Amino acid sequence: MIKLENVTKKFDGFVALDNVSFEIQKGSAYGLLGSNGAGKSTMLRILTGVYKTDGGTVSIEGESIYDNAFTKQKLIFISDETAQYSNMTLNQMRKFYKMFYPNFSDDIFSRLHALLGLPLNKKTSAFSKGMKRQAAVICAIAARPDYLFLDEAFDGLDPSMRIAVKKMMVEAMADSEMTVVISSHNLKEIEEFCDTVGMLHHGKLIFTRDLYELKGNIHKIQASFEKEPVKEDFPELDILLIEHNSGLTYIIAQGDAEKSLEAVKAKGPSFCDLIPLSLEEIFIYEMEALGYDKNQLDS
């Protein structure tokens, strides 16, 4: 289990992470969401021992991470940067990870390599961004870590490769109870892959929750009224947003879906329906509720 308690990180006075606490259960797939500059990459670097916290503690299975080689043997971090591999071939990358990770499996590497068909003895500087990322991912999975951290995991991968990479990771999780922590702006991928998500905004943790629970707790109701209602017309609902478009009213609310639907129906709409929300929509509505300008979102 990964545990963070009151973690704070500052860069020359700028607070990148502000008193963040949460836990990630072993074997789970955790998605880290957030706007640009929210602190996602900083969080991953703290979780992998690259950065030292300025306050609070972070541990994996009860052991500290920073400057702790034995804890770090259990984890691998694939950052969004791939330039560090430029002077290596895929085969050299295999040897590199094999040196540092004693559980590295040549069988798994060969199998994944055969699946993706990357050149084995060509410098990765000649690879495309997606190919470099594939190379890093298959090395990381073959190293069989207990914890895999990926920053912008699916960036640069084409749709078929995204499916292939996700499949690899799911198999690895099933085989060895590997915990995966992913940061991505691609919320569709997070939604498909993760079972838990956490959202950061301006260095603060907005929420961390089971994805299904989260999706069950926030919903969208589409209705048609003679007179367009306002938020105050539904005092019993925890409304995040109410919009009107082409005679239809859209209400985004938190809480029990059936109760919310009943409350809207009680106002006598000519038409009323519950629409399931995607993670992307939940993210946008949550951010809007925090005052974040929708036009700046990049997902």
Next chain:
Amino acid sequence: MTKTNSTADHFKNYFRFKIYEGKRLAAISAIMGLLSFLQYAVILLVISRGGMEREHNEQLFMFSKIICFIALIAAFGITVYTALSSFDFYVNKHKTDMLGSLPISHRVRFFGDLLSGYIIGVLPFSVVSALSIPFAAAAGGTTSVPALYTQYYGLVLLTVFFTLTFLYAISVLSAAISGRIIGAVACLIVFVAAFETAIEDSVSFFLANITGLDYFDIMQTVEKITPSISDAQSVVNTMASTNRIFLNNQLDPEEYCHSALGGLALSNSVNILVWTVVIVLIIAAAFFLSKFRKAERIGGAFGHKYGYYFILSIVVYTIVIYFCADRAESYGFGYDYDLISLVSAIVCAVIFLVFEISMRRGWKNFFIGAGVFAGSYAVVSGMAVLVMITGAFGLRNKLPEVDEISAVEYNDYRFTDKEDIAAFREKHLNILETYKPSLNGTYITSAISYYYQLGGIDDGEGMYNIKYTLKNGDVVERKYDVMHIDEAGKKCKEAMDNIPVGLNSYNDQLLSNLENYNLDSCHLQFKGYIGGRKLKPEKITELIKLLNEEQQGKVVGSSDKRIGTATFVNSEDGSGKNSISIDIYESYTKAIAFITDQNNIVPLDETIDHIYYSFTVGNHSSKNGFDMSFRIYQSEMSDPNVIELLSLLTEEEPANEAIAYITCYDFVTTLYLPKENLERFGELAVEIFKTKLEKANTAAY
């Protein structure tokens, strides 16, 4: 079950990875080491052409020197590059995530980087260069000096090895304190400048003020001990000089190599120990600086929050102390701290502005930086000025009490009588009181600055060396270099030249110690002895006895004129380090009669192996002519041309303009050639040259 690696495994794996990563650099470093062989190829070429004329040899010698220089510069470049690339985790943002999250501790990473970089960058060059020693020994089998050559060349390579190691350590320190390559290079420049200037100048400047010793004397000692990149210059010169013994088989290899090594810093174990300690301290500093730096600072100019201010303070300190020391070196105790303050402030300000503008830190940080700059400048320059104007808070002019002193040595004289000591000390105190430092920068040797202002008009100079030997064995030394051209200087001269006490002479003390030194040979440099003479060994004791008698009752400042020197040496030592020179004065009539009696003197042709003559043809005072030189060996002394040529020279400077002067190699005697002898001298010189060339050609083929 999850397998785990031990710390040793971590280190081994990381080390293997780094070596693998840097293998190409290691190959380049080794190839550069091959240049050491190339210089031998040049030397061997000369050896194979044994009859090659001297001038051509000189050109090839220069070529081997250039090769040495290129090899060293290349080795320096590779050392710095390897250090910075080996520690690229601290300066390359791309590698932060990969290396930072690897299962290795900071300690493993630091020492892995340190050792691998050293093995890649420094060792290949050093090892390949060292392999050239047996190569030289084998190839030099045709000469008489391979063993000696390899012995000295080993010391040269030791200096190269330590200089590269020192540079490597500084480069590692620069990487540890920086966040970018450009920052690391800037720090490297600052650190090298600080080591080259700040440390040596600081020690010399403060020691000179505290002890009252001569700045330049202290500097020479400190320079030898302090690790320094500029020692590369002495390395090149020494390497080239040792090569010269191959090129010129007329040089005495042992003497020449010994002389060449004189400029080498690492010719003794104490210096090697100091260098080693300094290198270890630098590495330790780099370790702790890297341990407490934050990974997020990679990509910024400095790896630590206060790194910029630290470097800025070093720059300010180096500049201020450089100017203080420069003035101390040029003017003895005659400081112009107002000038020092102004010039150093301008230079510091310019550098500060360049730093600030290049770093684009914004106005707020600019003002913080300016505050730090001004503060550090005020502290450093204030401290330096305070030391100067107070004479190191009175230490410079503090003299031991009479009861503490067992002996005083003043120039060539020595006092042991308590009354003499008290009288001399009183005189010394009066001088210090009269010329003590004042706020307007006037010092005991203010005359020196006047001397320079007057365009070097010298009205006499006095070098006053004073040494108090205390009863507890400590020694207090003072040295004043005084120009006697203003009132201050004249008063000083008057005071020091007329010490009205009867004194036991310094020579007397030396004479009484002669037996302890086991000195068995006596060289005489004496009026009328061209090239010097030797005393017959069995006559040495007798001369010492005579000199002892002559010394009685000598008085400092008497009008007695020194007309020669008797130098007693150990004939087996050869270094001359343990020699004792006794001055002979005009009043030593018995001693003079003894050493001019030819029955007591070894003949000239047994005294010296050869005389090295260098002629300046033309007006010797203006050097408006040309130089030529050749040797006359003992075997040539009987050549009638040589005998006649020597008879044309005179010790007395002719009233009319002399047109040649000659320096005797061993005893530094200047001879003159009167104008009327010029034509005959030229004819004889040509004949002597022809004879030498014929002999050389015969030997070659």
